[in-house]
Amino acid sequence: CSTFLHKLQRKSNRKRSVVSSGELHRNRRYAINPLGHKWDHHNLTYRIVAFPNTLNRDDTRKALSIAFTKWSDVSPLTFTEVTANATADITIGFYTFNHTDCWWSPLHPCFDGLNGELAHAFLPPRGEIHFDNHEFWILGKSRFSWAQGVWLNDLVQVAAHEIGHALGLWHSRDPQSLMHPNATYTGQRNVGQDDVWGIRRLYAADKKRVCDPWASTSASANDEILHEKNCPLRCDLPLESELPPRHVPRWLKWSLRCGHKNLRTTQNRYKTSPRASRAEGL
Incomplete structure (x- = not known):
């Protein structure tokens, strides 16, 4: 330049x-x-x-x-x-x-x-x-x-x-x-x-509450990697559901919806699929 x-x-x-x-x-x-x-x-x-x-x-x-x-x-x-x-x-x-x-x-x-x-x-x-x-x-x-x-x-x-x-x-x-x-x-x-x-x-990708379609795909074993790579930096943790793991199908493991880091305890919160997150109204 x-x-x-x-x-x-x-x-x-x-x-x-x-x-x-x-x-x-x-x-x-x-x-x-x-x-x-x-x-x-x-x-x-x-x-x-x-x-x-x-x-x-x-x-x-x-x-x-x-x-x-x-x-x-x-x-x-x-x-x-x-x-x-x-x-x-x-x-x-x-x-x-x-x-x-x-x-x-x-x-x-x-x-x-x-x-x-x-x-x-x-x-x-x-x-x-x-x-x-x-x-x-x-x-x-x-x-x-x-x-x-x-x-x-x-x-x-x-x-x-x-x-x-x-x-x-x-x-x-x-x-x-x-x-x-x-x-x-x-x-x-x-x-x-x-x-x-x-x-x-x-391009305001660090302030979005929900990942854009380019970062949202179907659940798979690689979704955690995809989330870390594509979800905005300040949108660094997936929104989590209160549902315990036994109520979440194994193939619905990760959510690509994300939001600001939740500083509260996450001891009883579990990463879930977009479907489970929507069920919780997130």
Whole structure:
């Protein structure tokens, strides 16, 4: 992202706040754009309007798909690539120095050629992601090529970072965060815990009393894992029923409905299925 964006963000990040949920205490390091721009729907589409010179189309699509999956795995958002003629929420392109309206956009200046700025993105609802086509893009970890004398840049890592901006996130101060301004240099390729807190806060997934349909499936042996992975962070315990285990069928074991942590004793409370929870009026 551009240096100007990083400087502009400092002011909104000066004050550190502490957020608590039950016994969870942490310093917030993620940053949401101050205007609160975000998408008003969760099923997002994207379209590639211009491909890079150094990477074939199949590998480019694969890299971008992996990058989008990193965010869909930790949020209620889904991403689908559409054809070149279709309308998309997010458009992606690889451009040279002077592209689109970079002359009139102080937050997204024209590219500077090899090295320097790699990419930049626009907040919702514009949702554009631009990559510098002068760079050498690869499907794999960034590394220096002595044979070519250039840096080979990891498209997955850079794309995942820019997608975070296109969803409404700014830079994080957490060095382990994918949204940290130096993530490209530290090699951080995965969404960190601070990124998860940020994206879920932006899309209100940490305040929901009931999990969205994307986190609700039929009961199975893996439901506990599914609950921990998909239910919002502050929605971290399933609503429980007073029914003792002998009244709950074995196959109805876990509920994917969830709410704020219940600090009262749970000695005689049992995790049950959505059906049993509804019977208790929860």
